[in-house]
Amino acid sequence: MSDKRIKIVEKIFDANDRLAQQNRQRFDDSNTFAINLMASPGAGKTTFILATINAMLDSNVRIGVIEGDTAPVTIDSDKIAAAGMPAIQVNTGGQCHMDALMVESALEQLSLEELDLVIVENVGNLICPASFDLGTHSKIVIASVPEGDDKPYKYPNIYRGLDVLIINKIDLLPYLDFDMDYFRQGVEMLNPGLETFALSSKTGEGLESWLTWLKNKLPQ
Amino acid sequence: MHELSVTESILEIACRHAEQAQAARVTDVHLVIGRLSSIIDDSVQFYWDLISKETLCEDARLHFKRTPAILTCQDCHQEFELTTELIPCPNCGSARIRVLSGDEFNIESIEIERKS
Ligand SMILES: Nc1nc2c(ncn2[C@@H]2O[C@H](COP(=O)(O)OP(=O)(O)OP(=O)(O)O)[C@@H](O)[C@H]2O)c(=O)[nH]1
Ligand SMILES: [Mg+2]
Ligand SMILES: [Zn+2]
Numbered sequence: 001m002s003d004k005r006i007k008i009v010e011k012i013f014d015a016n017d018r019l020a021q022q023n024r025q026r027f028d029d030s031n032t033f034a035i036n037l038m039a040s041p042g043a044g045k046t047t048f049i050l051a052t053i054n055a056m057l058d059s060n061v062r063i064g065v066i067e068g069d070t071a072p073v074t075i076d077s078d079k080i081a082a083a084g085m086p087a088i089q090v091n092t093g094g095q096c097h098m099d100a101l102m103v104e105s106a107l108e109q110l111s112l113e114e115l116d117l118v119i120v121e122n123v124g125n126l127i128c129p130a131s132f133d134l135g136t137h138s139k140i141v142i143a144s145v146p147e148g149d150d151k152p153y154k155y156p157n158i159y160r161g162l163d164v165l166i167i168n169k170i171d172l173l174p175y176l177d178f179d180m181d182y183f184r185q186g187v188e189m190l191n192p193g194l195e196t197f198a199l200s201s202k203t204g205e206g207l208e209s210w211l212t213w214l215k216n217k218l219p220q
Numbered sequence: 221m222h223e224l225s226v227t228e229s230i231l232e233i234a235c236r237h238a239e240q241a242q243a244a245r246v247t248d249v250h251l252v253i254g255r256l257s258s259i260i261d262d263s264v265q266f267y268w269d270l271i272s273k274e275t276l277c278e279d280a281r282l283h284f285k286r287t288p289a290i291l292t293c294q295d296c297h298q299e300f301e302l303t304t305e306l307i308p309c310p311n312c313g314s315a316r317i318r319v320l321s322g323d324e325f326n327i328e329s330i331e332i333e334r335k336s
Contacts, residue, residue: 004241004243004331004332004333004334005329005330005331005332006237006238006241006329006330006331006332007328007329008233008234008237008326008327008328008329008330009326009327009328009329010233010237010326010327011325011326012226012229012230012233012251012325012326012327013229013325014229014233015229015232016229095222095224095225096222097222097225099225127222127258128222128258131222131257131258131325152306153305153306154305156256156305156306157256157257157258160319185308185315186306188315188316189306189308189315189316189317190306192294192316192318
């Protein structure tokens, strides 16, 4: 019945990608470095952000945090606010990921000009956030060792297109059968030469090299 | 839940092109989705039936073309298809592999009926 076929060839995520590009421009204009932090639930995203904030308190770096959650809870953003940094809570309304539009509306509530660094804590999920560019400069994944060493093989997409990998909770290594070589080989297949920091957000072990990397990215 | 926003994007793109072409309605939508994209066809179809109601795309059929995940080994240059979980190069065992295709996530075309 149809009498015409129209060729389109348009990326399904085009609208999001264009908005992400605008967000990136806003970050650039205010000289703010932006990070999209992704991980499964409980990998330690909030603890890692708090450890980073606390370690940088003396350096006058001003950090804003955008907290994405699937429900209207403020547990994570309250912790950030208690650490003395502006935190914006974004409720994704049940969605499994954040998108560029949510970040754009969060930016309305942040004084970007006054910030050197913005960290977006994405929804705890290893699959969906990988598909949505938010307009940040760096995409970072936290893998925590209790999750197991086979995650790169099971969730390959999240490890591709990444800029930094954090291996968190290394203080727990003695209690787990986590084969670091097997884990790293999987990551290497997906993202050769990926910048990786193994650390504990709890004890602070290994945090120093991560902070050095971060400070080099911040406006001088 | 990811599939809902994906389906909304598909609907937006299809309706926009249908309007530009002054279509009376859209009968078919052809999608090209790489094996590496974590999208479930059935749930896209489920949301599609819900949200396309009362749009130019109401009752349009969705067609999914799945493209294979092709990888290449950077050491021996062997190309191979990934059908299960991630594996090292089947030829030389190297872990230095790179994805060539399988990431596609596009609308390829729509079929429309013109206003008469
Ligand atoms: N032993 C140990 N525990 C940690 C470490 N980092 C975080 N935790 C603990 O792991 C649990 C989860 O940490 P969160 O920071 O809330 O994790 P999250 O990724 O923000 O979780 P959601 O936002 O709910 O997805 C808490 O009990 C933390 O104390 C670590 O390096 N070592
Ligand atoms: Mg958290
Ligand atoms: Zn090979």
